[in-house]
Amino acid sequence: xTAPLHEARPSGAGRTLPDTQQGMxxxxxxxxxxxVSAEGSLSRAAVASxxxxxxxxxxxxxxxxxRWGLLEELGPERPGRVGRPGSAxxxxxxxxxxxxxxxxxxxxxxxxxxxxxxxxxxAVRRGANRGRAPGPVIEELTALIHQVVAEAxxxxxxxxxxxxxxxxxxxxxGRTVVRAPNxxxxxxxxxxxxxxxxxxxxxxxxxxxxxxxxxxxxxxxxDFLHVSAEIGIGAAVVVDGRLLRxxxxxxxxxxxxxxxxxxxxxPCGSRGCLEQYAGEEAVLRxxxxxxxxxxxxxxxxxxxxxxxxxxxxxxxxxxxLGIALTGAVNLLDPETVVLGxxxxxxSPWLLPSLDTELKxxxxxxxxxxxxxxxxxxxxxxxxxxxxxxAVLDDPAVVAERS
Numbered sequence: 001x002t003a004p005l006h007e008a009r010p011s012g013a014g015r016t017l018p019d020t021q022q023g024m025x026x027x028x029x030x031x032x033x034x035x036v037s038a039e040g041s042l043s044r045a046a047v048a049s050x051x052x053x054x055x056x057x058x059x060x061x062x063x064x065x066x067r068w069g070l071l072e073e074l075g076p077e078r079p080g081r082v083g084r085p086g087s088a089x090x091x092x093x094x095x096x097x098x099x100x101x102x103x104x105x106x107x108x109x110x111x112x113x114x115x116x117x118x119x120x121x122x123a124v125r126r127g128a129n130r131g132r133a134p135g136p137v138i139e140e141l142t143a144l145i146h147q148v149v150a151e152a153x154x155x156x157x158x159x160x161x162x163x164x165x166x167x168x169x170x171x172x173x174g175r176t177v178v179r180a181p182n183x184x185x186x187x188x189x190x191x192x193x194x195x196x197x198x199x200x201x202x203x204x205x206x207x208x209x210x211x212x213x214x215x216x217x218x219x220x221x222x223d224f225l226h227v228s229a230e231i232g233i234g235a236a237v238v239v240d241g242r243l244l245r246x247x248x249x250x251x252x253x254x255x256x257x258x259x260x261x262x263x264x265x266x267p268c269g270s271r272g273c274l275e276q277y278a279g280e281e282a283v284l285r286x287x288x289x290x291x292x293x294x295x296x297x298x299x300x301x302x303x304x305x306x307x308x309x310x311x312x313x314x315x316x317x318x319x320x321l322g323i324a325l326t327g328a329v330n331l332l333d334p335e336t337v338v339l340g341x342x343x344x345x346x347s348p349w350l351l352p353s354l355d356t357e358l359k360x361x362x363x364x365x366x367x368x369x370x371x372x373x374x375x376x377x378x379x380x381x382x383x384x385x386x387x388x389x390a391v392l393d394d395p396a397v398v399a400e401r402s
Contacts, residue, residue: 069095096160100384121151163383206234212382228341277320286313314349322357
């Protein structure tokens with residue numbers, strides 16, 4: 001059975017509420033909202049049974065959530081229940097929405113997701129961002145955000161916050177891009193550049209991809225290593241349902257793990273990094289292909305057609321991935337490795353050599369490798385759902401902002 005979109009699992013960036021009477025009330029509001037979200041619809045009595053509160057207490061909490069526009073009553077509960085039917089509750093499809101944005105090397109994307117987890121608006125601009133000054137790129141992103149917010153507002157939604165996925169290192173403040181080598185951006189605070197859409201969160205695209213897998217994936221375990229790729233390669237480590245961020249927030253830079261120390265120079269300043277062997281541009285070079293807008297589609301098309309040079313390039317990329325992942329698997333002992341982004345689409349030709357390396361080099365039992373069904377959409381969806389998740393984790397913030 002597929003897990004509900006917002007099942008009550010630990011959040012990647014959960015807010016810790018104080019151990020006070022007010023903090024307890026806020027936690028109980030979140031428990032009610034999560035319970036209804038996980039099931040799709042529930043009566044007050046069913047919510048009380050699930051979270052262990054009295055019906056009277058739950059009714060008071062539900063009334064608040066309805067008043068804030070987070071829950072709605074659907075009418076009598078579905079048939080087949082014993083006893084007097086109660087009104088079924090559901091998470092509202094109107095009200096707060098999570099706005100997610102992604103700054104990629106060759107695209108910009110924005111979407112709006114409602115509290116039910118449904119994408120209600122989306123906009124994409126394709127075009128190179130590498131080597132461009134941040135200002136014009138952010139202006140174009142802002143135009144897409146306005147477009148998506150306007151469409152969401154027509155559906156009676158309003159932005160509860162904005163989360164932006166970037167291909168680079170992000171400081172612990174959650175808004176400063178410390179280093180994005182494939183964009184050539186350094187020490188850029190996005191806060192002043194993206195005002196007016198509620199709380200702003202900026203994070204590495206691999207982290208948001210991992211959170212999307214955690215929250216939206218079917219049967220995703222609480223301990224896994226998520227690896228994704230475009231021009232660069234990123235990874236995110238999830239332990240006990242939470243992101244492992246590291247001291248400075250830079251954990252997961254798999255693309256800059258050296259697989260051949262004397263290899264080609266990398267934009268990060270090192271040599272022989274994984275990206276120089278398994279990044280999209282590296283694979284295209286090895287395959288003798290010229291880049292185009294749909295690089296991954298081109299590689300998949302040629303590999304499917306039996307182009308041996310392309311298949312050899314993908315086998316070599318899989319080998320390099322396996323070498324880099326071996327260290328992470330030996331160190332972290334994840335339950336599984338999940339391939340996302342471009343790696344998901346190219347997995348039929350990457351997995352055989354990747355698996356061979358992992359099985360031959362890991363100290364313990366072989367670590368299974370799975371493919372994310374979210375593919376390239378993972379970071380954008382993870383960004384938007386992180387805003388939704390923040391509302392579900394502490395719905396009282398909606399009342400505070402209104």
